[in-house]
Amino acid sequence: MKTIQLGQSDLHVTPICLGTMTFGEQVDEATAHDILDRSLERGINFIDTAEMYAVPPRAETFNATEKIIGNWLDKHPGARQKLVIATKVAGPSRSMPWIRGGSADLTGADILAACDGSLQRLKTDVIDLYQIHWPVRSVPAFGGIYYQPASGNEGTSIHAQLEALHTLVQAGKVRAVGLSNETPYGVHEFVRLAEQYGLPRVATVQNPYCLLNRTVENGLDETMHRLQVSLLAYSPLAFGLLTGKYDAQGLTGSDVPDQARLKKFESSRKQRWGRPEALAAARRYHALAREHGLTPVQLALAFCYTKWQVASTIIGVTSVAQLDECLDAWGTTLPEDLLKAIDALRWEVRDPAQ
Numbered sequence: 001m002k003t004i005q006l007g008q009s010d011l012h013v014t015p016i017c018l019g020t021m022t023f024g025e026q027v028d029e030a031t032a033h034d035i036l037d038r039s040l041e042r043g044i045n046f047i048d049t050a051e052m053y054a055v056p057p058r059a060e061t062f063n064a065t066e067k068i069i070g071n072w073l074d075k076h077p078g079a080r081q082k083l084v085i086a087t088k089v090a091g092p093s094r095s096m097p098w099i100r101g102g103s104a105d106l107t108g109a110d111i112l113a114a115c116d117g118s119l120q121r122l123k124t125d126v127i128d129l130y131q132i133h134w135p136v137r138s139v140p141a142f143g144g145i146y147y148q149p150a151s152g153n154e155g156t157s158i159h160a161q162l163e164a165l166h167t168l169v170q171a172g173k174v175r176a177v178g179l180s181n182e183t184p185y186g187v188h189e190f191v192r193l194a195e196q197y198g199l200p201r202v203a204t205v206q207n208p209y210c211l212l213n214r215t216v217e218n219g220l221d222e223t224m225h226r227l228q229v230s231l232l233a234y235s236p237l238a239f240g241l242l243t244g245k246y247d248a249q250g251l252t253g254s255d256v257p258d259q260a261r262l263k264k265f266e267s268s269r270k271q272r273w274g275r276p277e278a279l280a281a282a283r284r285y286h287a288l289a290r291e292h293g294l295t296p297v298q299l300a301l302a303f304c305y306t307k308w309q310v311a312s313t314i315i316g317v318t319s320v321a322q323l324d325e326c327l328d329a330w331g332t333t334l335p336e337d338l339l340k341a342i343d344a345l346r347w348e349v350r351d352p353a354q
Contacts, residue, residue: 001043001330004311006230007203009176011128013046013084015305016330017232018323019316020047024054024064026318033072038320040079042327048206048232048314050088050133051118052099059098066121074123085122086129086232088180088206089114091136092155105155106136108164115168130168131178131206132161141181143272145354158189162199169200178204178232184223191227202229209233209310211242211285211300212278212353214346221309230311233304237315238353239273241282242300272353281349288345292338297325302332303342 003012018039023032036047053065066087073080091106093099100110115130136155140147168174177200179190187205194201205224209216209231216231224231237243272278282296289299304313315326334342 003045004230006129006176006178006311008201008228009129009203011084011176011203013312014044015310015312016044016327017046017048017086017312017314018044019234019314020049020065020069021053021055022316022318023049023068024061025056025058026054029068029071031319032068033075034320035317035323036069036072038323040076040082042324044327045082046084046086046312048086049122050090050131051114051121052088052090052096052133057096062098063117063121066118070121070123080124084128085124086131086178087118087122087127088131088133089118091132091134094134106132106161107156108160108167111161111164112167115173119173126173126175128175129178129204130165130174130176131180131204134181135179135183135186136161137186139181139183139186143354147183158186159193159197159199162190162193162197166199174200176200176203178202178206180206182207182220184220187220187223187227187229191229204230204232204311206232206234206314208235208272208353209304209307210236210238210353211303211342211346212238212281213272213351215351215354216309224309231309232312232314233310234314235273235316236304236313237297237300238278238282241273241278241353242285242296244282244286244296246279247283247286275352277349277352281345281352284345284349285342288338288341292335294332298329298332299334301326301329302334305330305332306334 001014004015005012049065049069051063051066054061089111090099092104093102118127134141138148138151165177179186179202182205190202193199207216285299286296289296304310317323317326
């Protein structure tokens, strides 16, 4: 795998990133360390985490994932130099009172304190990519589809957030900065203000992107292309919907295995990934995959791996076997007739997991 430059930063990463939000909830520490070992062995140099993880978010597992990664780095002294490590500061608490006491804001002081906490838990001197997990502004995200001007909270300004990030970069604690769950407006403002005031320019945006949610292509892709900001695609398998494992049983009640992500993350069952129309669309994509001699996983990941919009695809796994399956899909090519069929199907079903 050739590495890819993230935005205008000096970070170069593999086009597959190991997402770690399962570590500490679905995945115990020993298994997480096995997954990290295997990922490094197979040449992945990019790891993404967050102060909020593990998920589903609970007070008991807040910060757990970073600690697991820090313990692994402590056991592998030579690994840190081979890796690009990304983490995220949580935005406003979104009904999670254990995040900054339930604050509806994210101040500059909050960003500075959160970064210090992440550095301590990760047992590292520098975070390569430090991201704002979700906007301070009220925006449609996590299943919301409409912007509501009257929804209120504006909170700390983008300029003030950038000034805090600048402090971290100047202190050598952060190499590059990024955003997550952002809109075209947000990306433009962060870049505009950074250029106007000599503050850190965002290198990346981490947003959902998969066969069931291609809303990145509704304008955000042009914004990122023209401003030279890289897309980190998360949920390429749509919380498991695009693996085929729910095709037979559905998404309700006892049909969903206890350890499945959708079972544990009840809010997602009520939001984008649990919508009946999302599963119905997934089943049609799976039939398309099988018609072309592919597994659902191969189709879903190859779609992300080969799209010009995507710099790096974030894969989340619960076992070494799942990791290998996702990595083995690299190099799968989708013929032109299949790509046309995918677009034709999207025209019918649109983005049911938006």
